[in-house]
Amino acid sequence: xxxxxxxxxxxxxxxxxxxxxxxxxxxxxxxxxxxxxxxxxxxxxxxxxxxxxxxxxxxxxxxxxxxxxxxxxxxxxxxxxxxxxxxxxxxxxxxxxxxxxxxxxxxxxxxxxxxxxxxxxxxxxxxxxxxxxxxxxxxxxxxxxxxxxxxxxxxxxxxxxxxxxxx
Amino acid sequence: xxxxxxxxxxxxxxxxxxxxxxxxxxxxxxxxxxxxxxxxxxxxxxxxxxxxxxxxxxxxxxxxxxxxxxxxxxxxxxxxxxxxxxxxxxxxxxxxxxxxxxxxxxxxxxxxxxxxxxxxxxxxxxxxxxxxxxxxxxxxxxxxxxxxxxxxxxxxxxxxxxxxxxxxxxxxxxxxxxxxxxxxxxxxxxxxxxxxxxxxxxxxxxxxxxxxxxxxxxxxxxxxxxxxxxxxxxxxxxxxxxxxxxxxxxxxxxxxxxxxxxxxxxxxxxxxxxxxxxxxxxxxxxxxxxxxxxxxxxxxxxxxxxxxxxxxxxxxxxxxxxxxxxxxxxxxxxxxxxxxxxxxxxxxxxxxxxxxxxxxxxxxxxxxxxxxxxxxxxxxxxxxxxxxxxxxxxxxxxxxxxxxxxxxxxxxxxxxxxxxxxxxxxxx
Numbered sequence: 386x387x388x389x390x391x392x393x394x395x396x397x398x399x400x401x402x403x404x405x406x407x408x409x410x411x412x413x414x415x416x417x418x419x420x421x422x423x424x425x426x427x428x429x430x431x432x433x434x435x436x437x438x439x440x441x442x443x444x445x446x447x448x449x450x451x452x453x454x455x456x457x458x459x460x461x462x463x464x465x466x467x468x469x470x471x472x473x474x475x476x477x478x479x480x481x482x483x484x485x486x487x488x489x490x491x492x493x494x495x496x497x498x499x500x501x502x503x504x505x506x507x508x509x510x511x512x513x514x515x516x517x518x519x520x521x522x523x524x525x526x527x528x529x530x531x532x533x534x535x536x537x538x539x540x541x542x543x544x545x546x547x548x549x550x551x552x
Numbered sequence: 553x554x555x556x557x558x559x560x561x562x563x564x565x566x567x568x569x570x571x572x573x574x575x576x577x578x579x580x581x582x583x584x585x586x587x588x589x590x591x592x593x594x595x596x597x598x599x600x601x602x603x604x605x606x607x608x609x610x611x612x613x614x615x616x617x618x619x620x621x622x623x624x625x626x627x628x629x630x631x632x633x634x635x636x637x638x639x640x641x642x643x644x645x646x647x648x649x650x651x652x653x654x655x656x657x658x659x660x661x662x663x664x665x666x667x668x669x670x671x672x673x674x675x676x677x678x679x680x681x682x683x684x685x686x687x688x689x690x691x692x693x694x695x696x697x698x699x700x701x702x703x704x705x706x707x708x709x710x711x712x713x714x715x716x717x718x719x720x721x722x723x724x725x726x727x728x729x730x731x732x733x734x735x736x737x738x739x740x741x742x743x744x745x746x747x748x749x750x751x752x753x754x755x756x757x758x759x760x761x762x763x764x765x766x767x768x769x770x771x772x773x774x775x776x777x778x779x780x781x782x783x784x785x786x787x788x789x790x791x792x793x794x795x796x797x798x799x800x801x802x803x804x805x806x807x808x809x810x811x812x813x814x815x816x817x818x819x820x821x822x823x824x825x826x827x828x829x830x831x832x833x834x835x836x837x838x839x840x841x842x843x844x845x846x847x848x849x850x851x852x853x854x855x856x857x858x859x860x861x862x863x864x865x866x867x868x869x870x871x872x873x874x875x876x877x878x879x880x881x882x883x884x885x886x887x888x889x890x891x892x893x894x895x896x897x898x899x900x901x902x903x904x905x906x907x908x909x910x911x912x913x914x915x916x917x918x919x920x921x922x923x924x925x926x927x928x929x930x931x932x933x934x935x936x937x938x939x940x941x942x943x944x945x946x947x948x949x950x951x952x953x954x955x956x957x958x959x960x961x962x963x964x965x966x967x968x969x970x971x972x973x974x975x976x977x978x979x980x
Contacts, residue, residue: 386894479881
């Protein structure tokens with residue numbers, strides 16, 4: 386009944402703590418694109434792929450008392466922190482299933498900045514295009530982020546690294 | 553760009569209950585409407601299972617798509633005099649407006665959930681694949697189908713163009729609110745669209761609204777708020793969706809387990825196997841789905857037969873507010889003990905909506921705010937000017953329900969077990 390909720394709880398558990406809604410969104414998207422069994426539907430928004438379903442799922446998990454959401458003010462804007470509470474730990478222990486290699490990928494992604502994960506998820510969104518076409522898309526759709534070609538190369542390299550971790 | 557199609561000799565009009573008339577003067581639009589893929593939208597209801605709650609809600613995605621096109625056409629007429637608008641984008645916006653829902657399938661909300669497909673992928677496939685729509689679009693230029701796909705996917709560089717089709721106040725939403733209110737018969741979806749269109753102004757970053765039209769915009773936001781909770785998230789409609797999802801889920805599971813269906817299953821076989829070619833998808837419409845629900849009434853599998861009976865005869869599940877997580881799992885076990893498969897008969901469903909949101913740097917909600925332009929040229933975000941909108945801004949409302957078949961529970965012979973289940977379902 387709560388299989389999809391459990392997977393999100395597992396991501397937060399493996400990460401320990403995730404700082405920022407954008408980061409959580411991108412981590413789940415990247416995991417989904419790596420063929421981990423996430424079902425949330427994503428659309429392209431201003432910060433790249435975004436899932437309204439995941440936002441709802443997280444809210445449900447907060448309402449059900451399984452995860453903690455802490456809001457804090459950081460240089461003029463609100464930032465959210467997500468972590469598991471005892472109830473969530475218990476829920477996961479009782480009903481959770483192992484997702485091989487998820488832990489390693491989630492931990493690696495959690496060490497990256499949300500700016501970089503935004504870039505990686507955007508590359509994955511346009512992965513069917515050639516590298517040059519992806520670069521053009523990134524420069525046109527995200528001019529304010531000013532991603533350099535070097536960063537885009539790092540993004541591609543990181544995707545390969547995650548694929549290796551998953552194997 | 554190789555523009556080969558021009559204007560029709562005579563304007564074509566469609567009579568429409570919402571906009572009175574839908575005007576077509578461009579031959580490209582006329583030809584798109586005539587394609588196989590667009591005509592298929594006549595056989596897909598705009599509101600899925602809502603007709604089981606509001607019996608008037610039988611209108612199709614075809615009429616909605618024409619409505620979005622018509623609103624966009626009127627906006628183009630207003631924008632054509634403005635220096636901030638590039639008239640070369642006109643045909644692109646009109647095509648995107650007309651085709652934005654062309655990839656929707658039958659009962660797509662449930663269909664996409666069960667089979668893990670996305671109508672937006674099918675939209676892209678229809679625009680770019682070997683289809684009649686693609687053939688017509690290419691008459692406007694080889695890269696034109698790709699541009700239309702980018703506008704619909706919100707990846708087109710011109711934000712103004714994208715915002716006309718997808719933003720917090722766009723042609724899509726304006727049409728569906730008015731149309732859905734009209735066909736469901738509710739009174740709260742209405743707002744003064746003529747006024748809103750008259751105060752729209754183009755800018756590089758999207759549309760802004762003259763502040764003198766603020767009350768019409770407020771009315772639109774409140775209509776939207778009401779429609780979501782009174783119509784779109786109606787618990788009975790959600791209950792019908794739950795049964796629909798479970799029918800598709802059961803049929804797929806039976807197929808995957810080698811169950812021998814009484815009748816041919818050709819429309820569903822590819823999707824049951826996990827990959828549906830575009831041609832199969834286009835052949836599948838609500839008429840076809842309903843046909844299968846009818847023939848599955850004669851299947852030997854009791855669950856499939858029961859779920860189809862419930863859907864066709866509107867014998868829906870009852871619902872309660874969501875129970876605590878631990879109780880939900882205990883209920884699952886009790887259902888099993890009673891011989892009722894919880895996989896199909898105990899279903900959690902949630903709805904959530906954010907009626908309006910303003911931009912907060914660094915946050916993820918990612919909604920472009922509605923901007924008002926004052927007489928002196930200053931720009932102000934809507935919720936800073938409107939107390940009504942401010943009251944609901946950024947406030948997400950969520951509703952969790954648990955659905956179950958009361959009739960089956962009443963038939964449980966073990967009375968203590970039956971009472972225990974009923975007591976847990978109604979514990980608050």
